[in-house]
Amino acid sequence: MDSKPLVSVRGVGKSFGPTRALHDVSFDFHPGEIFAMVGANGAGKSTLIKIICGYYAPDQGEIFIDGEPARFSTPQEAYQKGIQTVHQIINQGVVQNMTVAENLALADLLAADGGFFHRPKAVKRRAAEIAAKMDLGYLDLDAPVEELAQSDRQMIAIARALASNPKLLILDEPTSSLSDKEAERLFTTLFKLRDMGVSILYVSHRLHEIERIADRVGVIRDGVRGGILAKPFKVKEIVTAMVGELEGRAAGRKTTAVARSTPRLELVDLEVEPGSPPLNLSVYPGEILGITGLIGAGKSELAKVLFGVNRAHAGEVRVNGVPVVHGSVRDAIKAGIFMVPEDRSNTAVIPDFSIRKNITLPFLDRFSSLGGLLDHGGERREAERMVRAMGVKCHSESSDIAELSGGNQQKVIVARWLSQDFNVLILDEPYQGVDIKSRHDINRYLTENRGERSIIVMAADLDEVLEVADRVVVFNNGAIAGEQPYESLDRARLLHWTTQSPEDLRVERSS
Known part of the structure; x- marks a missing residue:
C-alpha cells in the first residue's frame, strides 16, 4: 500500500513456559483499511492482539506507532496511543453493575479530573451522543447492563471503543453475538471509519463476512505469519492459506480397516x-x-x-x-x-x-x-x-x-x-x-x-x-x-x- 502504516508489529515473539505462541510475526496496519486476521483456534491471534493492546509484553520484536517504537506496560498506555480493543469475551468489555449510560461514557468517568461522577446529566448527554453514532437510541440509558442481552452488551462495548476516535481499532469476533441486522449496522459504521482514515484490525471466524468487508487478510498458522491476501479474494483462498495445501496423503499415514458392523x-x-x-x-x-x-x-x-x-x-x-x-x-x-x-x-x-x-x-x-x-x-x-x-x-x-x-x-x-x-x-x-x-x-x-x-x-x-x-x-x-x-x-x-x-x-x- 502507498500510505505509511499507522501501527506495525515487527518480529514479534511470545512464549508461555515451553509453549511458543508466536514466532517472528510482522504485520502493518494502514490508515483507511480493514485488515482481517484469521487462523485456527490456538494459532496465536489472541496473543498477538493482547501484545498490541498492552496486555502482554512481547519476548522479542517491536511495535511501531506512526513510525516510532512503542512499548506498553499496561493496556491504558496502548489506549493513550490510540489503540482501542473490543475483546471476544463480551463481559470483559462492559461493567455489568453499571448503567448503559455509565458504560458508554466510561472513558469520561475515568478521566483524571473525575468531575463526571458528580454530573449525571452530563454522563447521560455524553452517552446519548455515543449511542447515536451506532443507532443505539433504543437502549434505556438508565438500565443496568447486567439486564441486557449479550448482543446489546457487545454493541455498547463497540460504541464506546469508536467514541475514542482510535488510530487502530481492534475487533475480536465482534459479530459473534450479533444478529444479521446488528452486524449490518456495524459494517456500515466500519466502512465510515475506514473512509475517515481509521485502521481496523478485524478478527472473525466468519469468512464470508471477511470476504465482504476486508481490504486485506493476514493469516497466522501455529504462531507464525502464514501470508497476506489482498482484495479480491474468495473464502476458499482464505481457507487454503489457513490450512495449507496437502500433497497427496500425509507421509506414512496408514488407516485401520473399519468393519461396518453395528455402529458404536x-x-x-x-x-x-x-x-x-x-x-x-x-x-x-x-x-x-x-x-x-x-x-x-x-x-x-x-x-x-x-x-x-x-x-x-x-x-x-x-x-x-x-x-x-x-x-x-x-x-x-x-x-x-x-x-x-x-x-x-x-x-x-x-x-x-x-x-x-x-x-x-x-x-x-x-x-x-x-x-x-x-x-x-x-x-x-x-x-x-x-x-x-x-x-x-x-x-x-x-x-x-x-x-x-x-x-x-x-x-x-x-x-x-x-x-x-x-x-x-x-x-x-x-x-x-x-x-x-x-x-x-x-x-x-x-x-x-x-x-x-x-x-x-x-x-x-x-x-x-x-x-x-x-x-x-x-x-x-x-x-x-x-x-x-x-x-x-x-x-x-x-x-x-x-x-x-x-x-x-x-x-x-x-x-
Missing part, C-alpha cells in the same frame, strides 16, 4: 437446536472419525449434546444400537460417552488439583471399596500408568497440574478419559495451545489404543484431522456437507464443502 454411535435425525438441520451419522467400532469445518460450523454444539451438556431439540442418539437419553454429563458418562472439551482452562483442568486427581476425579467410585473408602494405591497406580503412556512431562503424578505446560495439561485431560473403558470419546479442538510433539504423542496413543472403541476428533484445522482420522466429515452451518474416507481423500472437495455459503449448501443438499 448413531445419530438419527438429530436436531441439535431448534431450526438446525437433522443430522444422520454413524461411527463404527475401532474408527477414528474426523469432523472438520470452520469455527462456528456446529461441531462443538454437537459435542455438547452428545456429552449431555445441552439437550437435543429432536431426534435420537443410539449407542451400540440402543437409544440413549441423557440429560446430564453424568448420564452421558454412564452411557460410555466421554469428551475432552474445547475450553481446557475453564471446563477441563482443575488447577488446584494434582495430576492424579485431574485424571481420576470422574471415576473415584471405581477406586472405592464397599465401605466407601478410597483406594489411594489403586488411584495412584492408574494415574502413573496414564502419565507414562501419554508421555506427560512431570516430576510425578502427585505434582500440581498448574505446573505443567499447556501441551502436558492437555495430555492429562486426554488421559483422564482414556484411562477408563468407553464407547465413544469426543475430542473437541484437542490441539489448541499444544505443541506439535504433544499433538503427535496424543494421536499416537489414540491410534494405538483405540481397540474396538470409537473416537471422534473435531478440529477446524483440516491438517490436524487428517493426521489421525480414518474418515473425514465436513460440517457447515450446522449441517453435514459431505464425508470422505481417508484412502480416497480429495482435498479440493473437502475445501469446497468447508467454504460453501449457507445458501449454496442448502441448494446442493436439495439437488
Whole structure:
C-alpha cells in the first residue's frame, strides 16, 4: 500500500513456559483499511492482539506507532496511543453493575479530573451522543447492563471503543453475538471509519463476512505469519492459506480397516437446536472419525449434546444400537460417552488439583471399596500408568497440574478419559495451545489404543484431522456437507464443502 502504516508489529515473539505462541510475526496496519486476521483456534491471534493492546509484553520484536517504537506496560498506555480493543469475551468489555449510560461514557468517568461522577446529566448527554453514532437510541440509558442481552452488551462495548476516535481499532469476533441486522449496522459504521482514515484490525471466524468487508487478510498458522491476501479474494483462498495445501496423503499415514458392523454411535435425525438441520451419522467400532469445518460450523454444539451438556431439540442418539437419553454429563458418562472439551482452562483442568486427581476425579467410585473408602494405591497406580503412556512431562503424578505446560495439561485431560473403558470419546479442538510433539504423542496413543472403541476428533484445522482420522466429515452451518474416507481423500472437495455459503449448501443438499 502507498500510505505509511499507522501501527506495525515487527518480529514479534511470545512464549508461555515451553509453549511458543508466536514466532517472528510482522504485520502493518494502514490508515483507511480493514485488515482481517484469521487462523485456527490456538494459532496465536489472541496473543498477538493482547501484545498490541498492552496486555502482554512481547519476548522479542517491536511495535511501531506512526513510525516510532512503542512499548506498553499496561493496556491504558496502548489506549493513550490510540489503540482501542473490543475483546471476544463480551463481559470483559462492559461493567455489568453499571448503567448503559455509565458504560458508554466510561472513558469520561475515568478521566483524571473525575468531575463526571458528580454530573449525571452530563454522563447521560455524553452517552446519548455515543449511542447515536451506532443507532443505539433504543437502549434505556438508565438500565443496568447486567439486564441486557449479550448482543446489546457487545454493541455498547463497540460504541464506546469508536467514541475514542482510535488510530487502530481492534475487533475480536465482534459479530459473534450479533444478529444479521446488528452486524449490518456495524459494517456500515466500519466502512465510515475506514473512509475517515481509521485502521481496523478485524478478527472473525466468519469468512464470508471477511470476504465482504476486508481490504486485506493476514493469516497466522501455529504462531507464525502464514501470508497476506489482498482484495479480491474468495473464502476458499482464505481457507487454503489457513490450512495449507496437502500433497497427496500425509507421509506414512496408514488407516485401520473399519468393519461396518453395528455402529458404536448413531445419530438419527438429530436436531441439535431448534431450526438446525437433522443430522444422520454413524461411527463404527475401532474408527477414528474426523469432523472438520470452520469455527462456528456446529461441531462443538454437537459435542455438547452428545456429552449431555445441552439437550437435543429432536431426534435420537443410539449407542451400540440402543437409544440413549441423557440429560446430564453424568448420564452421558454412564452411557460410555466421554469428551475432552474445547475450553481446557475453564471446563477441563482443575488447577488446584494434582495430576492424579485431574485424571481420576470422574471415576473415584471405581477406586472405592464397599465401605466407601478410597483406594489411594489403586488411584495412584492408574494415574502413573496414564502419565507414562501419554508421555506427560512431570516430576510425578502427585505434582500440581498448574505446573505443567499447556501441551502436558492437555495430555492429562486426554488421559483422564482414556484411562477408563468407553464407547465413544469426543475430542473437541484437542490441539489448541499444544505443541506439535504433544499433538503427535496424543494421536499416537489414540491410534494405538483405540481397540474396538470409537473416537471422534473435531478440529477446524483440516491438517490436524487428517493426521489421525480414518474418515473425514465436513460440517457447515450446522449441517453435514459431505464425508470422505481417508484412502480416497480429495482435498479440493473437502475445501469446497468447508467454504460453501449457507445458501449454496442448502441448494446442493436439495439437488
